[in-house]
Amino acid sequence: MSLTATYKLSARLFWRDKGTLPASVITPLGLAIGMPTLMRNVTAGGVTAAAQMFVGTLALILSGTAFLNITVALTMRRDQLLLKRLRATRLTNRQILLGEVANTVTQTVILMIVSAVAVHLLADVPLPRNPVLFAVFAVAGSAVMATLGVAWTAAIPRGELAAPMTLPFFFLAGLASGAMGSIVDLLPPWLHPFLAALPTSAVVDAVRASYGPGTFGSDLAAAAVPALVLAAWAGVALLSIRRWFRWESRKS
Amino acid sequence: MAAIQVNHLSKSYGSFQAVDDISFEVEAGTVFALLGRNGAGKTTTIELLTGFQKPDSGSVRVLGLDPIRDRAQVRGNVGIMLQEAGFFPDLTAGQTVEIWRDFTPAARPASEALELAGLTAKAKTKVRQLSGGEKRRLDLALALLGRPDVLFLDEPTTGMDPEARRNIWEVVRDLAARSTTVLLTTHYLEEAQQLATNLAIMDRGQIVVGGDMAETLAARVGRVSFELPSVIQPGELPLPATMRGRLAMVQAADPDLAAQTLLGWASERGLRLRGLEVRTASLEDLFLELAQNGEMAQNGTTDRGDHP
Numbered sequence: 001m002s003l004t005a006t007y008k009l010s011a012r013l014f015w016r017d018k019g020t021l022p023a024s025v026i027t028p029l030g031l032a033i034g035m036p037t038l039m040r041n042v043t044a045g046g047v048t049a050a051a052q053m054f055v056g057t058l059a060l061i062l063s064g065t066a067f068l069n070i071t072v073a074l075t076m077r078r079d080q081l082l083l084k085r086l087r088a089t090r091l092t093n094r095q096i097l098l099g100e101v102a103n104t105v106t107q108t109v110i111l112m113i114v115s116a117v118a119v120h121l122l123a124d125v126p127l128p129r130n131p132v133l134f135a136v137f138a139v140a141g142s143a144v145m146a147t148l149g150v151a152w153t154a155a156i157p158r159g160e161l162a163a164p165m166t167l168p169f170f171f172l173a174g175l176a177s178g179a180m181g182s183i184v185d186l187l188p189p190w191l192h193p194f195l196a197a198l199p200t201s202a203v204v205d206a207v208r209a210s211y212g213p214g215t216f217g218s219d220l221a222a223a224a225v226p227a228l229v230l231a232a233w234a235g236v237a238l239l240s241i242r243r244w245f246r247w248e249s250r251k252s
Numbered sequence: 253m254a255a256i257q258v259n260h261l262s263k264s265y266g267s268f269q270a271v272d273d274i275s276f277e278v279e280a281g282t283v284f285a286l287l288g289r290n291g292a293g294k295t296t297t298i299e300l301l302t303g304f305q306k307p308d309s310g311s312v313r314v315l316g317l318d319p320i321r322d323r324a325q326v327r328g329n330v331g332i333m334l335q336e337a338g339f340f341p342d343l344t345a346g347q348t349v350e351i352w353r354d355f356t357p358a359a360r361p362a363s364e365a366l367e368l369a370g371l372t373a374k375a376k377t378k379v380r381q382l383s384g385g386e387k388r389r390l391d392l393a394l395a396l397l398g399r400p401d402v403l404f405l406d407e408p409t410t411g412m413d414p415e416a417r418r419n420i421w422e423v424v425r426d427l428a429a430r431s432t433t434v435l436l437t438t439h440y441l442e443e444a445q446q447l448a449t450n451l452a453i454m455d456r457g458q459i460v461v462g463g464d465m466a467e468t469l470a471a472r473v474g475r476v477s478f479e480l481p482s483v484i485q486p487g488e489l490p491l492p493a494t495m496r497g498r499l500a501m502v503q504a505a506d507p508d509l510a511a512q513t514l515l516g517w518a519s520e521r522g523l524r525l526r527g528l529e530v531r532t533a534s535l536e537d538l539f540l541e542l543a544q545n546g547e548m549a550q551n552g553t554t555d556r557g558d559h560p
Contacts, residue, residue, distance in 0.1 A: 013340060088327075090356065090357065
């Protein structure tokens with residue numbers, strides 16, 4: 001009952017927060033739909049290039065809608081002592097945070113599906129061959145990114161620093177996944193393994209497999225490493241929350 | 253039975269001792285006032301009692317339960333009006349109460365909670381447009397939603413106009429009459445005197461005076477003050493007086509009797525005692541007296557720092 005209540009509250013606030021919507025919805029969605037559509041029309045590769053880019057832009061939705069949004073929302077709520085007020089009720093700490101994470105996952109997965117359908121209609125990018133693989137990694141990836149966002153709030157001293165301290169990850173995730181084209185190839189090769197180990201890169205790798213040719217067996221094989229990478233990040237996030245998460249801003 | 257039991261409770265922030273070995277009990281169905289200056293330790297005490305802070309040592313029991321270990325169970329039976337806590341500014345007062353009902357088992361209807369707090373007319377107003385006093389009332393509405401057995405009110409009427417304050421007093425009295433236990437902190441001494449049957453006055457983390465309100469006040473002296481007639485020297489008065497300019501002040505356990513003595517003495521001499529005031533002991537006198545003592549003590553010791 002109470003988890004549903006925090007989920008509902010979080011969802012209601014998500015769409016009302018006009019300050020965050022440009023970063024959490026409009027920009028990632030615009031890039032995820034706009035850039036592949038542009039690629040479809042301006043490059044010789046057409047559909048292939050558009051599909052390649054679209055899967056990369058999912059990293060922008062994951063880092064914008066899941067990670068950035070929950071970090072900013074929770075930091076602001078912490079500073080405004082709204083988390084404290086929620087804790088004055090019968091809600092447990094877990095219910096409060098799970099409600100936020102569950103809402104963030106819902107919004108992120110919806111945007112990923114909306115953008116997949118939109119680029120299918122606008123840029124002829126085919127729908128995923130294996131929609132289950134797509135869906136599983138959309139949900140798991142959003143959940144890990146949202147949980148990492150909860151953990152990251154501990155490093156942010158004040159609400160107004162939440163966006164600037166989170167945006168670099170948005171660009172890093174986009175860069176690593178190819179959402180910004182082939183700039184990544186210009187980076188020194190020793191950086192590549194680090195970029196590939198990002199949680200957003202893991203999701204993009206698995207989703208790429210869901211679009212490309214393959215069988216059930218090859219999909220499972222392609223999902224194994226991304227699943228392990230996500231599990232490792234989930235562990236880091238949960239341990240960090242347990243160790244460092246703050247419900248109230250630090251008293252000066 | 254004691255609804256709240258506090259036993260040798262201490263809490264410090266760094267080198268600042270916010271609460272220093274305090275003990276008290278609040279009987280079920282009574283109103284208990286926690287008084288003190290800013291930084292005296294009142295809010296930290298409430299935060300320890302409500303499980304927002306963990307004590308360094310000592311124990312707290314609310315309805316026999318540990319507010320940290322048994323948090324969910326305690327929260328189900330207490331209402332908390334925090335001194336500082338935010339609201340979602342874009343929700344209306346009514347929407348806020350409705351959302352909080354989802355978090356509260358067996359909650360009152362939203363309209364009843366708003367009415368109790370005197371906010372019915374503001375149900376459709378966004379929280380960002382409410383005044384400070386109206387926000388305090390919304391806070392009270394949320395605290396009352398779950399029909400709590402124990403109510404914690406941290407400065408409940410701060411920022412309210414006198415009429416709203418008296419309405420809130422009525423609500424608190426009514427709740428206490430229906431056997432709700434209330435622990436409140438306040439700066440308004442009249443509020444404590446009006447509502448509470450027991451009190452504790454805190455200073456620098458310790459309880460300096462505590463007990464039954466009526467007994468505590470009865471043990472203090474009242475005073476009579478008047479303008480000293482120009483032809484009289486203070487030494488000629490029938491009772492010892494201290495002077496503040498031309499104002500003579502006589503302290504007495506029974507100020508009525510002292511006033512009669514002074515008036516009788518004056519009429520025998522054909523004098524008038526202008527501006528005569530007779531005051532029984534009030535919480536304010538007690539508070540000021542303690543504050544003065546505290547300052548004297550503080551001047552004699554090293555500064556213990558400010559609240560963090």
